[in-house]
Amino acid sequence: MPSSDPDPDSRHDLRRRLRRRRRALAIAAPDAGEAAARHLPPDALPRVRTFAAYLPAGGEIDPGPLSVRLLALGAERLLPRALEDGSLKFLDAPLDAPLAPDAVGVPAPLPDSPERRPDLVITPLVGFDRFGGRLGQGGGHYDRALERLRRTGPVFVLGLAFAGQEVDRLALEPHDQTLDAVLTEAGYRSLPQA
Numbered sequence: 184m185p186s187s188d189p190d191p192d193s194r195h196d197l198r199r200r201l202r203r204r205r206r207a208l209a210i211a212a213p214d215a216g217e218a219a220a221r222h223l224p225p226d227a228l229p230r231v232r233t234f235a236a237y238l239p240a241g242g243e244i245d246p247g248p249l250s251v252r253l254l255a256l257g258a259e260r261l262l263p264r265a266l267e268d269g270s271l272k273f274l275d276a277p278l279d280a281p282l283a284p285d286a287v288g289v290p291a292p293l294p295d296s297p298e299r300r301p302d303l304v305i306t307p308l309v310g311f312d313r314f315g316g317r318l319g320q321g322g323g324h325y326d327r328a329l330e331r332l333r334r335t336g337p338v339f340v341l342g343l344a345f346a347g348q349e350v351d352r353l354a355l356e357p358h359d360q361t362l363d364a365v366l367t368e369a370g371y372r373s374l375p376q377a
């Protein structure tokens with residue numbers, strides 16, 4: 184896949200093509216989430232007390248097996264809730280937490296669940312590159328949330344994806360937040376920021 188272009192139309196096009204590809208990858212490799220979880224090196228991450236996962240949709244790779252691994256190490260799971268103002272909150276979400284649609288219709292913990300700061304954010308993504316570039320759904324939700332978290336303390340940002348979601352090089356914009364590492368069914372890679 185060729186690199187993206189900074190102009191919004193081609194970003195939109197790239198996103199559409201990558202979403203289609205992601206759905207095909209999800210059908211071809213339904214066990215990718217399990218394989219990815221096995222590839223997480225035990226010492227790769229700083230000590231994780233709280234991690235933000237997501238509920239997979241649109242062919243996103245399933246963070247469930249990785250979440251089970253982190254829960255077994257004693258970490259607590261959080262899930263994002265998108266608010267009307269375009270921000271994301273990370274709320275306590277044990278595996279049996281009740282859910283209700285957020286501002287964009289995605290199932291999320293109930294609005295009055297306790298808000299927590301994640302040490303690790305497992306981000307869904309549409310595409311990524313080997314320099315840490317990340318293309319998301321286009322709402323800027325994760326970009327804004329990660330910018331705020333990084334401004335106020337340490338946080339490790341792990342992209343979870345199918346290996347086939349890698350592109351040559353994304354044309355990043357100033358607000359784009361990069362990934363510290365990416366985990367796929369093919370392995371774990373720490374990503375240099377460039």
Ligand SMILES: Nc1nc2c(c(=O)[nH]1)N(C=O)[C@@H](CNc1ccc(C(=O)N[C@@H](CCC(=O)O)C(=O)O)cc1)CN2
Binds near residue numbers: 265289323
């Ligand atoms: N699983 C998951 N949860 C998430 C996100 C996400 O990307 N994935 N978000 C990330 O910000 C936040 C919610 N924001 C979102 C913003 C836009 C779309 C969106 O445009 N979805 C496409 C569906 C894509 C597809 O089905 O292939 C759409 O509705 O057209 C989804 C979530 C928080 N929760």
Ligand SMILES: Nc1ncnc2c1ncn2[C@@H]1O[C@H](COP(=O)(O)OP(=O)(O)OP(=O)(O)O)[C@@H](O)[C@H]1O
Binds near residue numbers: 321358
């Ligand atoms: N830190 C920020 N402050 C203000 N606006 C932002 C910020 N980050 C992103 N945005 C806005 O959000 C919109 C979408 O950004 P972008 O296309 O980079 O989203 P994305 O990274 O694909 O999606 P997401 O982060 O939700 O997964 C852009 O119009 C951008 O101006």
